[in-house]
Amino acid sequence: MFVQAQVLYSFTAEPGNNELSVQEGETLTLLNQSVGGGWIEAQNSRGQTGLVPEDYIQVRGQCSIDDDEWDDESDDGKSTGGYTWSQSEEGGGTMQRGTVWLYPQTQLDCVVADPKKGTKMYGLKSYIEYQITPNSTNRPVNHRYKHFDWLYERLMEKFGCAFPIPCLPDKQVTGRFEDEFIKMRMERLQGWMSRLCRHPVVANSEVFQLFLTYTDEKDWKIGKRKAEKDETVGVMVFTTMDPEIRELDPTEVEQKCETFSRFTRSMDDRVKDLLSVGHLHWKRCTGPLQKEYQRIGKAFQNLSSVFNTSGYQGEATLTEALTATGKTYEEIAEICAGQPKKDLHFLMETNSEYKGLLGCFPDIIGVHKAAIEKVKEADRLVAMNKIGPQDKHTMAKNLSTMSYALQAEMNHFHSNRIYDYNRVMQLYLQEQVQFYETVSSLYLHLHISATN
Amino acid sequence: MFVQAQVLYSFTAEPGNNELSVQEGETLTLLNQSVGGGWIEAQNSRGQTGLVPEDYIQVRGQCSIDDDEWDDESDDGKSTGGYTWSQSEEGGGTMQRGTVWLYPQTQLDCVVADPKKGTKMYGLKSYIEYQITPNSTNRPVNHRYKHFDWLYERLMEKFGCAFPIPCLPDKQVTGRFEDEFIKMRMERLQGWMSRLCRHPVVANSEVFQLFLTYTDEKDWKIGKRKAEKDETVGVMVFTTMDPEIRELDPTEVEQKCETFSRFTRSMDDRVKDLLSVGHLHWKRCTGPLQKEYQRIGKAFQNLSSVFNTSGYQGEATLTEALTATGKTYEEIAEICAGQPKKDLHFLMETNSEYKGLLGCFPDIIGVHKAAIEKVKEADRLVAMNKIGPQDKHTMAKNLSTMSYALQAEMNHFHSNRIYDYNRVMQLYLQEQVQFYETVSSLYLHLHISATN
Known part of the structure; x- marks a missing residue:
């Protein structure tokens, strides 16, 4: 039933990522080859399961075409x-x-860590500097938020017509140095960097490599100046690509473009739905629901207090049960209010990221549609002798290249999407089970002590 | 550790009441003698546990003073x-x-059952008739709601100064014949009758006995007329009582009265609190919370639908997980909306009953306070020769009787309260455990199918 595979290169699992560490030469059983995102779910000979990069393994008795x-x-x-x-x-x-x-x-990745407060202008201005360590050099570099912002601007300029560039985590002016905020921003910068690292074109670009591997201030400044002068930006980025495969017909391009457009628009709507109902639920859990559980808890405990003043015998069992119930409700109030941070948080973070990505598609689709219109009009322009047939051919070829790029990008998007949502759903469901089991065990314990 | 007892009279448990059927001569182990309300929690030789009326058993090697x-x-x-x-x-x-x-x-009890629609005036007017079967005669009698109302009026008139007479379930004009309403009213009439049956003075009264045991229409009409002419009503009811024990000093009476007043006022406040937060929670569970869970469920399922249109391979695991999660949320929405009927309902019913009882105490306390004032003034009136010393003595004796009656009533109240709240809390906690276990098993099942 299950396919066996051999490990080609050793791989060390990142903790908490549901990954599996494997050694070169080891034999694995493949449990799920369709998790997407370049990952395969596998089991080692000791029965441990987890995700392994699909290009680290070789399926027995078959040779992958992709490889x-x-x-x-x-x-x-x-x-x-x-x-x-x-x-x-x-x-x-x-x-x-x-x-x-x-x-x-080897997929590029990096670790964003160790936020440090720095000052300049003799302490008049202070800022937070993050340490970023790419797995390619294993040498840390430091960057402030404004450097990330600079990188974002460069990537938008250069690749914005072709790929969705994830939005940077929000700027926040007040309370910028509060620990909670710094932790959250770091987590988001990590997510942002990881996503960019996973994109083969972005990860390989000069500006991104500069950001991750500059050697000193001088190197950084020279690289910055060069990147800011880069002229292969906007639609020009397509000129650097040559798929060297069958040229696509404009009608075919238009149809593919329409499919992508429809999918990204629908997904955008659904993601926004989920975010909006998630926000509502978050607010309810940490607001009215928490308060209501607290009030119920207080009401039971207050009733218990009054009963205690009756001076009547045989009151103890009841007042203990009432007090314990009241305290359980207060615990539930806290658990309920703390729950969104445990489960909704990651679901919302992932959906927010995707909302950002999906927000980029209308522009990308727009660029494509304009190119399609241009090729359609080319026939008329050739007839009017305004352009030559060779110009028309170049335009069609460019459009074909753009379309291949968009196809590759959509495949990249889907593969990442499946991987990201699989992960976040697993985490979410785990936490939900945990929540209901915790509360039910609170009650069970309470019920046992009340009836015994 | 546990006390043994012998069963004096056989007793058949009423289903769903946590009672234990016992046979004359059987030996029981007493688990909890302080459940109150005339009940004892006991275990038979087969290990079954439940409540047994305390006057049905004889504790081994000791003879109860009360007995x-x-x-x-x-x-x-x-x-x-x-x-x-x-x-x-x-x-x-x-x-x-x-x-x-x-x-x-033998404690009086009755079963209210079998609501039947009757008509009169050639079908122009219709009404619901309930069948009431007391355990004393085991012979059913029929009564309409207005007869219950008539009984309530009589009991209020006769005993209202001395005991809290539970309120009748609300009248409701629209939809009077809907099945749901009739079922609810019957349940409440049952509660009302059971509570009155448990009160030894009310249960033994002529008017109450007439209501339960009249033989035919004529008997009922004569009895009704007699009851309506009863002159031993209001404060006169105390003249039928003679405790024949140490006469209480007015100061002692005043102090006891103050204690009762304080307790009933505090309990009234707390019960109202619990009712108000319970109503709020009920509304939230059946309103916004249900809708929110439904919306979350829909959001997950909609996202799944969009993902299904991607045409990308390896989508199935994820879309199945998303759809299953969405459906689980829809199930939770229904469970959540149905939950108050299972747990809050009985908690609210019991507290509503007690709210009604507690609402009677200010009048009862008022009657006592007026009597105390009267006795306090008696010294002055004697000095002024407006009343004789014998009159003063009678007044003081009457006050003492009233105070003993109130003491007995408060003990009755406490004993019933402990019994009622013990029962309702047990039921409540059972249902809460059930709720969280149900949801957690839904999730667990889902989680297992999502990860496998």
């Missing part, structure tokens, strides 16, 4: 500094991914 | 048609009940 293509093309991709992708034909009974980005053999 | 007194005086009580009580001295390290009503050996 072959990556092996063939990865050198090209690196040497030219351009963008490469792999292509598998669509069709047949099973769904195929179509065009995908060429992913590196 | 002796009841045996001595019960004949008197019955022959004179007046009211008798038992008295145990207060003091010592343990709390004593003081004066208590003399309870009959």
Whole structure:
């Protein structure tokens, strides 16, 4: 039933990520090859299960087509500094991914940690500096929020027409140095960086590499100036790509574009729905519901206090039960108010990230639609001798390239989406089970002591 | 550790009342002698536990003082048609009940059942008739709501100065014949009758006995007319009582009265608190909370639907998890909305009953305070020769009787209160455990299917 696979490269699991550490040469049983995001759920010989990067393993008795293509093309991709992708034909009974980005053999990642307060202008201005350590160099670099913001601006400029660039966590002016806020911002910057690291084109870009691996202040300043002068930005980014595969017909492009547009718009609506009802529920749990449980708790305890003044015999069992019930309600109030931070938090964070990503698609789709219109009009312009047939051909080819890029991007988006939502749902359900079990055990304990 | 007791009379448990059927001669282990309300928690030789009327059993190797007194005086009580009580001295390290009503050996109870629609005036007017079967005759009688109302008026007139007469369930004009309403009214009439049956003075009264045991229409009409002409009503009811024990000093009476007043006022406040927060919680569970869970459920399912349109491989696990989570939320919405009927309902019913009873105490206390003032003024009136010393003595004796009656009534109230609240809290906690366990098992099941 289950497929066996051999580990090609050792991999160390990141704690809390549901990953599985594996050793080169080890044999694994593959439990779920469709978790997406480049991950496979596997079990080792000791019965431990977890996620393993799919390109770290080799399925027994079969050779992955993707692996072959990556092996063939990865050198090209690196040497030219351009963008490469792999292509598998669509069709047949099973769904195929179509065009995908060429992913590196080792995925870039980084750790954002150790926020430190720094000062400048003789202590007049203070700021927080974060330490970022990429797995490629294992050498930490320091950056302030405004540097992240600078990177965001550069990436938007350069790739905004082609890929959704995740929004930076919100700026916040008041209480900027409160521990809670710094912790939250760090968590979000980590999420932001990890997402960018996962994008093969962004991760490989000069500006992103500069941000992660600059050696000293001088290196950083020179790199910054160079990045700010980069002219391969906006739609020009497509000129650096050459899929070298069948050119797409504008009608085909338009149809694909429409499909992507429909999906991202629908998902955007649904994500906003979930965020809005989630916010409402969060507020109810930490507001009226907590207060109501507290009030119920107080009401039981107050009744118990009055009963205690009756001077009547045989009151103890009842007043103890009432007091214990009251205290249980007060505990429930606290558990209930603390719950959103445990479960809703990650669900909301993930959906907020996706809301940000989805908000980028209308512009990307817009750029595509404009290019489609331009190619459609080209026939008329050729007839009027305003442009030559070669110009028209270049426009169509550019459009085809854009469409392949969007396809690869959508595949990247879907794969990440499935991975992210799988993770967040597992966490969410775990915490929900935990919540109801905790409360039910509180009651069970109470009920046992009340009846015994 | 536990006391053994012998069953004096066989007793058949009423289903759903946490009672234990016992056979004459059987030996029981007493688990809790202080549940109150004339009940004892006991275990039989087969390990079954439940409540048994305390006057149905005889504790081994000891003879209850109360039993002796009841045996001595019960004949008197019955022959004179007046009211008798038992008295145990207060003091010592343990709390004593003081004066208590003399309870009959077999407690009266009745079953209200079988509501039937009847018509009169050739079908122009219709009404609901309930069947009431007392355990004393085991012969059913029929009564309409207006007969219950008539009984309530009589009891208020006759005993309203001395005991709290529970309020009748509310009249409701619209939808009077809806099944739900009739069921609810019957349940409340049952509660009302059971409470009156438990009161030894009320249960033994002519008017109450007439209501339960009239033989035919003629008997009922004659009895009704007689009851309406009863002159031993209001404060006159105290003249039928003669405790024949130490006469109480007015200061002592005043002090006891103040204690009772303080307790009933405080309990009234607390009961109203609990009712108000309970109503609020009920509304939240069946209103905003249900809707919110439904909305969360829909949001998850809608997200799942969009994901299903992606055409991307490896989507199934995630969309199944999202759909299942959404459906679980919809189930939680229903469970949450149905929960108040299962747990809050009985808590609210009991507290509503007590709110009604507690509302009677200010009048009862008022009657006592007026009598105290009268006795206090008597010295002045004697000095002024407006009344004779004998009159003053009668007034003081009457006040003493009233005070003993109030003591007995308060003991009756406390004993019933402890019994009622013990029962309702047990039920409440059981249902709460059930609720959280149900939801947690829903989630657990979901979580298992999502991770496997």
